[in-house]
Every structure is written in C-alpha cells, then in structure tokens.
Amino acid sequence: MNFQIFRSTFKTYPVISKVEINKVFPEFDPKNLVNWQKKQYLQKIRNSWYRLKETPLDSNTLFFISNQIYQPSYISLETAMSHYGFIPEGVFKMTAISTLKTNNFQTAIGDFGYQNIKPSLYFGYLMVSFGNFYFKIAAPEKTILDFLYLHPEMVDESHFYEMRLNVREIKRVFNKHTFSQYSQAFNSKSLAQRVDVFLNFIEKQD
Numbered sequence: 001m002n003f004q005i006f007r008s009t010f011k012t013y014p015v016i017s018k019v020e021i022n023k024v025f026p027e028f029d030p031k032n033l034v035n036w037q038k039k040q041y042l043q044k045i046r047n048s049w050y051r052l053k054e055t056p057l058d059s060n061t062l063f064f065i066s067n068q069i070y071q072p073s074y075i076s077l078e079t080a081m082s083h084y085g086f087i088p089e090g091v092f093k094m095t096a097i098s099t100l101k102t103n104n105f106q107t108a109i110g111d112f113g114y115q116n117i118k119p120s121l122y123f124g125y126l127m128v129s130f131g132n133f134y135f136k137i138a139a140p141e142k143t144i145l146d147f148l149y150l151h152p153e154m155v156d157e158s159h160f161y162e163m164r165l166n167v168r169e170i171k172r173v174f175n176k177h178t179f180s181q182y183s184q185a186f187n188s189k190s191l192a193q194r195v196d197v198f199l200n201f202i203e204k205q206d
Contacts, residue, residue, distance in 0.1 A: 073098035074125040074136035141179040167205040
C-alpha cells in the first residue's frame with residue numbers, strides 16, 4: 001500500500017489501531033507497519049496501536065491515547081489532579097483508572113499507568129471533546145476520591161501538607177454535594193474517615 005493513502009485516511013487520528021486499519025483496508029499487509037516504522041512514518045505505542053509521527057503530542061492527545069490503549073479506562077489520580085491545578089508540579093506518567101487489572105506501559109511517547117477499581121466504582125468521569133474525538137477524565141470530585149481510595153495511608157492532615165495542594169483551586173471547582181454523593185457510593189468506612197480528614201484540612205486553609 002502507498003503510505004500517502006494510509007496517511008490521508010488516518011491523518012486526523014491521534015492513535016490508530018490494527019482493528020481500525022483492517023476495517024478500512026481489509027487486504028492490508030501488516031508488513032507495511034514494520035516498514036513505515038523503519039522509515040519513521042509511524043510510531044508504535046504498544047501492541048496493535050500506532051500513531052503518525054507527524055501528529056503533535058499535547059495533553060489532550062495523550063489523554064485520548066491513554067483511554068484507547070487500555071479499555072475501559074479514564075484519566076484520574078495525579079494526572080487529573082495536575083490537569084485541574086490541584087497539585088503544583090507536572091506529572092511525567094499518565095495515570096488512569098480501569099476495571100482491568102493494574103498495569104503499566106512504558107512507550108516511546110511516555111509511561112501509562114492504570115490502577116484497578118471494581119466496576120461499581122467506575123463512574124464520575126467527564127467526556128471532554130477535542131477535535132472530532134473525546135477523552136474520558138475523572139470529574140474533580142471523583143479525582144480526589146479515586147486518589148484517597150487508592151492511598152489508604154492518607155490518614156493524617158500532614159500528608160496533604162506534603163502534597164502542597166492548591167486548596168484555593170480545589171475550593172473553586174469543587175461541588176460539595178457531588179463530592180458527598182460520590183463518596184457515599186463507595187460505601188467504605190475507611191474512605192469516609194480519609195474524606196473527613198481531607199475536608200477538615202481544606203476548610204482550615206485560606
């Protein structure tokens with residue numbers, strides 16, 4: 001196949017799957033993928049997932065790629081906290097929630113980490129559009145709850161001081177009613193205790 005035909009077909013795709021390729025081109029020869037990687041036209045992300053090397057990589061694109069290469073999943077934890085401005089430093093690993101087993105992928109475009117959560121807790125994410133696509137990211141309230149749920153050591157206010165949380169930004173975007181509803185859905189006494197510590201901490205801050 002001529003690469004230009006392939007490129008014109010998938011030039012708007014942030015990430016391209018073998019499934020999608022075979023759907024569009026049923027007679028596609030997989031050797032092309034190897035050859036085009038050698039020529040630096042394509043970049044392999046993980047098995048069955050590729051991207052055009054010319055495609056710019058911004059945070060929205062990386063969020064979408066994270067969603068796609070391990071499904072179902074949504075961006076959360078440190079990556080979402082950084083996205084919302086809750087923590088001061090950037091995060092070098094894409095962190096996400098999934099109902100699949102906990103997993104990590106080191107790729108040519110960065111590291112992607114996924115934390116397992118039971119299906120009943122797979123909720124509270126937003127569908128954010130960019131271009132013709134959407135990526136899934138935890139709502140601000142669910143971001144904090146996912147973090148507290150998966151970090152049982154967060155039992156003292158000193159832990160939140162160490163994180164250098166941007167409390168002003170948290171208070172600006174937080175919906176307390178939504179946070180309470182989401183928290184109750186976890187049905188966890190230990191999480192409820194950590195939530196109380198967190199709420200007491202942010203209430204004390206200016």
